[in-house]
Amino acid sequence: MTDNNAGGDVRLTGISKTYGSFTAVHPLDLTIPQGSFFALLGASGCGKTTTLRMIAGLEEPSTGTVFLGDRDVTDLPPYKRPVNTVFQSYALFPHLDISENIAFGLRRRGIKSVKKQVDEMLELVQLGQFAKRKPHQLSGGQQQRVAVARALINHPQVLLLDEPLGALDLKLRRQMQLELKRIQTEVGITFIHVTHDQEEAMTMADQVAVMNGGRVEQLGEPAELYENPRTTFVANFLGTSNLIEAEVVDAATDVVVSAGGAKLRLPADRCSAETRTGGKLLVGIRPEKISMVHADDEDSIAAGRNKVTGRIADSSFIGVSTQYIVDSPAGQGLSVYEQNIERDSRLVPGAEVVLHWNPAHTFGLDAAQDIDAGVEKVEDAQ
Numbered sequence: 001m002t003d004n005n006a007g008g009d010v011r012l013t014g015i016s017k018t019y020g021s022f023t024a025v026h027p028l029d030l031t032i033p034q035g036s037f038f039a040l041l042g043a044s045g046c047g048k049t050t051t052l053r054m055i056a057g058l059e060e061p062s063t064g065t066v067f068l069g070d071r072d073v074t075d076l077p078p079y080k081r082p083v084n085t086v087f088q089s090y091a092l093f094p095h096l097d098i099s100e101n102i103a104f105g106l107r108r109r110g111i112k113s114v115k116k117q118v119d120e121m122l123e124l125v126q127l128g129q130f131a132k133r134k135p136h137q138l139s140g141g142q143q144q145r146v147a148v149a150r151a152l153i154n155h156p157q158v159l160l161l162d163e164p165l166g167a168l169d170l171k172l173r174r175q176m177q178l179e180l181k182r183i184q185t186e187v188g189i190t191f192i193h194v195t196h197d198q199e200e201a202m203t204m205a206d207q208v209a210v211m212n213g214g215r216v217e218q219l220g221e222p223a224e225l226y227e228n229p230r231t232t233f234v235a236n237f238l239g240t241s242n243l244i245e246a247e248v249v250d251a252a253t254d255v256v257v258s259a260g261g262a263k264l265r266l267p268a269d270r271c272s273a274e275t276r277t278g279g280k281l282l283v284g285i286r287p288e289k290i291s292m293v294h295a296d297d298e299d300s301i302a303a304g305r306n307k308v309t310g311r312i313a314d315s316s317f318i319g320v321s322t323q324y325i326v327d328s329p330a331g332q333g334l335s336v337y338e339q340n341i342e343r344d345s346r347l348v349p350g351a352e353v354v355l356h357w358n359p360a361h362t363f364g365l366d367a368a369q370d371i372d373a374g375v376e377k378v379e380d381a382q
């Protein structure tokens with residue numbers, strides 16, 4: 001089957017989903033570039049699966065339109081959309097061998113000679129030697145690859161993956177992340193990957209949409225989201241951020257704030273909030289951007305750095321780095337990651353220290369937000 005209009009971006013315009021009085025997905029505009037590896041990232045219940053199911057045609061949107069390229073597919077049933085889905089439960093057919101599992105989509109369309117295409121798919125997912133096995137004779141990661149091959153043999157324009165690695169243990173998940181990325185690069189079609197795992201999204205995706213409560217809070221390349229989060233949720237959900245409550249002293253090209261007696265500086269273009277003198281601002285800095293010296297060595301800090309004083313409350317040695325918790329007049333419980341190169345033996349709990357960092361690494365957020373939004377809670381940590 002050739003389709004001259006094949007491809008094109010996936011475009012969602014004003015897509016929403018309500019169940020009774022509950023809104024699972026608020027009206028959403030999103031463009032997913034053709035051929036990209038795109039991740040929808042967010043905590044459980046934020047509306048990722050619902051969004052994916054609306055793209056697949058498995059869920060009818062309450063409002064809005066789904067476009068594939070220029071084509072409005074909103075009213076098409078799932079089987080008429082050039083889209084396939086891989087679920088977390090691989091849903092393989094236990095009584096069919098791997099070849100026949102992969103061939104399933106072709107057989108259903110009445111295609112008799114499937115060998116060449118099945119062999120190509122087996123090679124793509126590197127399972128050639130397992131062709132005659134049954135699913136239960138494969139590991140979880142191998143079954144996952146069968147599920148991907150079974151979807152890709154239909155030559156979809158878009159592959160949807162809903163937490164496809166959720167059932168795998170951590171090490172296997174890491175391997176499969178690289179494997180899926182390789183497969184996507186090789187076939188070149190759009191992958192839309194749903195996950196609650198921020199590391200997974202950042203490892204694989206060209207672009208990540210961070211969802212929270214049925215809305216996309218921020219969309220961008222992984223590094224851009226990480227370095228310049230625009231909401232407290234994004235700052236806390238992607239990695240760890242120190243957020244310091246501060247008052248704006250001067251709002252020019254550089255914004256100057258005061259926090260616990262310290263004056264801190266940040267570039268105005270890294271502030272997602274409006275800044276005006278006397279107003280509040282949450283000042284953010286990632287733990288690995290901070291350097292720490294003993295208070296006796298404060299004079300060694302280069303001019304122009306942001307500086308706050310504090311006392312080490314806790315430290316944990318984790319091999320590549322040591323992670324410190326520092327209580328400061330600017331903020332309690334600041335996280336500092338120091339690379340394990342030369343360790344200063346004075347830097348132990350109780351020590352007076354000065355934290356310093358490049359003002360250019362600082363970001364500014366609207367202080368009206370919940371400062372703890374997106375912080376991983378103990379009960380979600382398993």
Ligand SMILES: Nc1ncnc2c1ncn2[C@@H]1O[C@H](COP(=O)(O)OP(=O)(O)O)[C@@H](O)[C@H]1O
Pocket residue numbers: 019022024042043044045046047048049050051
């Ligand atoms: N059929 C349904 N009826 C009522 N509520 C639903 C239904 N499906 C999903 N929801 C609710 O919508 C919200 C989003 O669900 P979902 O998209 O599955 O989240 P995620 O995939 O991000 O974990 C959740 O609060 C969920 O309970």
Ligand SMILES: [Mg+2]
Pocket residue numbers: 048049050
């Ligand atoms: Mg889900």
